[in-house]
Amino acid sequence: MADKIATREAYGNALAEFGDKYDFVVLDADLAAATKTGIFKKKFPERFFDCGIAEGNMMTVAAGIATTGKVVFASTFAMFAAGRAFEQIRNSIGYPHLNVKIGATHAGITVGEDGATHQCLEDLALMRTIPGMTVVNPADATEARAAVEWAINYKGPVYFRFGRYAVPVLFDKESYKFEPGKAVTLAEGKDVSIFATGIMVDMALKARELLSAEGISAAVVNVHTIKPIDREAVVKAAEETGAIVTAEEHNVLGGLGAAVAEVVCETKPVPVLRVGVEDSFGRSGTVPALLELYGLTPENIAAKAKVAVAMKK
């Protein structure tokens, strides 16, 4: 499984694939070519509606469509979904708990060269404070596809975080089953648990190998659902390994690290160290250069894991 596919690509493919099987419509705000909803548009032009560069209107139009009983996906970049249209999502989708699926692509710094204005590092924090919103951040193409099919059949608002950057396919399409709200242990370990989401899952697995070479046994947990957070999995990890590291392509404030730390503080206090963007804006650069600059690397995860293990004593 050496293929690399961006989760946005998997999203577009999934919409087109499931368009045959399920009845739903798709909205975009002049970014269909980038969000990949264009793949759906090509196959089902009569079920695709471009809203132009007006994201706030698009989100509320989606809400209006949902009131009639239709499933609707609304897509744009994460910055303009969770960011620009936060209030529309909060008041017209979240508050009435309408059946709108927000497909937000180009999340995080892996947007690359476009720079800080387009690199959304706040969406997980923003979306998880909306009551009733399910927040999903798939780690690979397989997970993205399965999560999209789940969302079509789930009644309620869902925020999807997809990436622009091609990432390895980690999971087998035939055997993978998406269970919302369920963190998945990908590798067992006894010294420290690494909770990772999105593109950081693959890096967490690599960090585990680095740690293993130094005699540290790390568990790796894939948190595809940021909200509701899998409290049981967090408590179990705290109890069994006594130290946790989180890894996300997001500000360290408010996202996965915060969600995990909240649970740990309330249940089984153990050291929690967070890998993410350290409360700063992004910048232009190639994706590998940016990941290195902001410490979103297996090496940094491993380094934090060692600190977390040391803190146990």
Place this chain on the structure above:
Amino acid sequence: MKADKKKELIEAAKEIRLGALEGIHAAKSGHPGGSLSIADVLSYLYFYKMRIDPKNPEWEDRDRFVLSKGHTAPALYAALALKGYFPREELEKLRRVDSFLQGHPDMKHTPGVDMTTGSLGLGISAACGMALAGKTAGKDYRVYTAIGDGESEEGQVWEACMFAAHYKLDNLCLIVDWNGLQIDGPVAEVMNPTPYKEKLEAFGFNVVCVNGHDLDELDAAFSAAEECKGKPTAIVAKTVKGKGVSFMENQTGWHGSAPNDEQYAQAVAELNSTEGN
């Protein structure tokens, strides 16, 4: 419109005004000015024009009404109660912690409310979504949405107008409740959104300008809206903020404050003594 029907609508508008003020007075807060200015439009829509069934609020083929100017919910609630969506006694519980009548409309908990609104500029977009969904599904229901003139300062209103014209939503009818006042003063002084007719026409609407308190004019305008094909219609309704209560009329201060007991008694007496428009 037949004379007896017109009389019935005038009576319903009076009841809507009384019901709205009853709630606002009991809650000691709320928005009387805009509730009174939209009352005749609500009477016309709920008691004459719209295809609705209070026994089946979720009926999928019903006409929809979205109160984009959600702060004037007391008038909407009064219309819904009068229509039979819920008992009139609920009106006095407006804004109470144990009531389903929230300060702004909540579709999840109030029978007959088609869309949750309150944050200005959003309702009109939701109405566009409903209209688009109706067209896509081949349904013949119509969607009505009322915005305030102050509300039209929100950029999203114009995003929605572009959308409505672009998708030729002739099943959508926008009502602009042009009462001329907003919290900080006259709309024309705070941030002038006019000229409405020219702007809305430029945005692709069929525009009809009427006196928003004249039922015959409203009837002609809403009928014209139904007949207009290929584009949405906007009814620019010139209204009086606080209409029907002498001391509230055209007073900015009555945008968002409740009458005290004495003022409430006077308002009720005035409304009850009013004959016709």
